[in-house]
Amino acid sequence: MRYAPGGGLTDAERAARERVRLDVVARFEAGWTTSAIATALRVSDRSVERW
Template structure:
């Protein structure tokens, strides 16, 4: 956001961050409409790769020891 706030063009910001100009345009709009909270990542829209059971199993194993 510092580059955008410094007045850099969409093209310059996109090139520096290696993203599309469209992404920079979207960030500017989100910032304008929602302030700083508007550009916070909302995470992946996809479904989780692991099931609830698999996540629980990993948490149990991780709670044991490094050898587990």
């Protein structure tokens, strides 16, 4: 099965996802652990590691 460009998300949803990714980067650079970031943002540890 193929997904639409952008994973089927609207422009607003893609922008929100990108803001979360940038938040992950900022927290990682500030010294947060992967687990702490995942807990704070309510995402999986695996997602944090990929971002």
